[in-house]
Amino acid sequence: MQTQTQTQSISTSIAEKYRLQKAFFASGATRSLAFRRAALKSLKAAIREYEEDILDALYSDFRKPRFESYTSEVGFLYQEISHTLRELPRWMQSRRQFAPMALFFSRSAVHYEPRGLTLILGPWNYPFQLLMAPLTASVAAGNCAIVKTSSQTPATAAVTAKVIARAFAPEHVTTVSLPGREVIPQLIEPLEFNHVFFTGSVPVGRLVMEACAKHLSSVTLELGGKSPCIVDESANLDVAAKRIAWGKTFNGGQTCVAPDYLLVKENVKDELLKRIARYFREAFGESPQKSPHMAHIINRKRFDALTKLMQNGKIVYGGRSWPEELYIEPTIIEGVSLQDPIMQEEIFGPLLPVLSWKSVEELKTIISHNPYPLAFYLFAKNRKLEKALIRDISFGGGCVNNTLVHVADPNVPFGGFQTSGLGNYHGKEGFETFSHKKSILKTSFWPDLPFLFPPYAKWKEKVARMFL
Structure with a gap:
């Protein structure tokens, strides 16, 4: 002290x-x-x-x-x-x-x-x-x-x-x-x-x-904020799974623009989750705590906060943690509600809660519970859906069919909203x-137009109305 x-x-x-x-x-x-x-x-x-x-x-x-x-x-x-x-x-x-x-x-x-x-x-x-x-x-x-x-x-x-x-x-x-x-x-x-x-x-x-x-x-x-990652049925699921898995675990998930939670079209949810789990396994192995390819959690306080967030929902992949190493393996969690703590705060770790959607209106309603995210990610080939979501959802910046990489382009602004x-x-x-x-504003000395200055005769007002 x-x-x-x-x-x-x-x-x-x-x-x-x-x-x-x-x-x-x-x-x-x-x-x-x-x-x-x-x-x-x-x-x-x-x-x-x-x-x-x-x-x-x-x-x-x-x-x-x-x-x-x-x-x-x-x-x-x-x-x-x-x-x-x-x-x-x-x-x-x-x-x-x-x-x-x-x-x-x-x-x-x-x-x-x-x-x-x-x-x-x-x-x-x-x-x-x-x-x-x-x-x-x-x-x-x-x-x-x-x-x-x-x-x-x-x-x-x-x-x-x-x-x-x-x-x-x-x-x-x-x-x-x-x-x-x-x-x-x-x-x-x-x-x-x-x-x-x-x-x-x-x-x-x-x-x-x-x-x-x-x-x-x-x-x-x-x-920061809770940045949604949306997957439509029109997406290339294999490419989407790989890029989502990468974006979620880069820097151990401790990235302000990480895909915070997954919003996947209901009819492709199971297949997408299988592929994300496969890429987690390929990247970090069966004993991920031994892998040199993912950062550890910054300190014990953050580690404990993340392990508490895993108490709600159903873990369908991962879930193990090693306190002495400050390491949490990539984890997929289904069955969460919008009222659970994991959906109330920015996660900042390798935990991926999953929600499904059927209609675009349902999708927008879910996102509105955590408005103005720093990032927004959409995986889709559906151009109509892409245009509608970019138009109707307020966020800082984002990607279509990718995660994280928009921050690396110096030709576009990076920042949040609200x-x-x-x-x-x-x-x-x-x-x-x-x-x-x-x-x-620089004005020439000549001509010095007289109608701008008092006394203001009626003809001067007529001239002004011609230009204003």
Whole structure:
């Protein structure tokens, strides 16, 4: 437990980092294209230098498979940074707009400027990538940043601090390490950040947003929710089963966009579940606790919460757990109701509850019990069903005939809606999230049209009505 002296010391250290960044940003050093590109290249080089350490740290924290660590934490960032470096000159350009005829002899433009001092709060489930991706956007937009690593993944937090120290001067980007409960009293409440970017749970997201309101700081919230995975009878069941099994167990199911529960057309349910079970078995074997191909649960608290969720319904595959290893095998659960705990909260683990449906209206009713999911997945060849569900169901983003991979496209925004999040990032969306848009209208000195100014004669109103 921290003593009062330790807490004061941490507060003093954070305040000094904040002061240095505020002065550095005020100097204008971060605004040029050359500075931003150099900083991004330095970040990419530092990640390459520490790549093996990053992969080892992720394994140390929760046995994350090397392949998954590279693709979802490191390779993902190489792509994001490369895309940003390539497109940044175009993103930074002022965007001209046509002014309406009523604004005679004028033209408009949108200018992008950095927001200033930004705070990035990272989660434990993708402890490297979910810090570095928003940081890439913040640096590209010309900001300074304080990055808070997750205390639940200490090995990854340590190497993250090394990467950032290698890539940036502390007055530009720096890290802080403190327990989650100290974030609001030591970072958000006393310090006036221009933008706060938070990835985590809905309850904590509400607290972050409430604290940001004190300073009227803009905020991005990347949260979660119960993301449905729908399978229609028209789907290729074998391909669907493989992709669902993969999406559910990637990172041990501890993914905010994981398919949370399965909604399968009743007449193909049994066949689909057989195939999903087969792919679980092929991927992880008959003794899955010995498999190196699925991450373990992050800690005992989460492990115990997941085992409790298995108490309702009927387990038709899996169900075993190993407390000493913090490992739960992929598990399929039928016979659950919407009132069971497993259908009341985001699962965040390798448990797959199954519900069936007969009609589209029944399908929509089930999803409405957990509205505004972060992700949405549909497996179907039925284009009419695809269009109807995308039109009628509100969600952050998703895939048709796949899971998870929509987050890897830097050309489209990623983010939630309502309770699953506020704001977007990735690619240009990230640059715009961390930028302030200034609108400028420029008018020529000649001609100086007299009908705009008082005294307002009747003929002036007639002229105005011609254009407005």
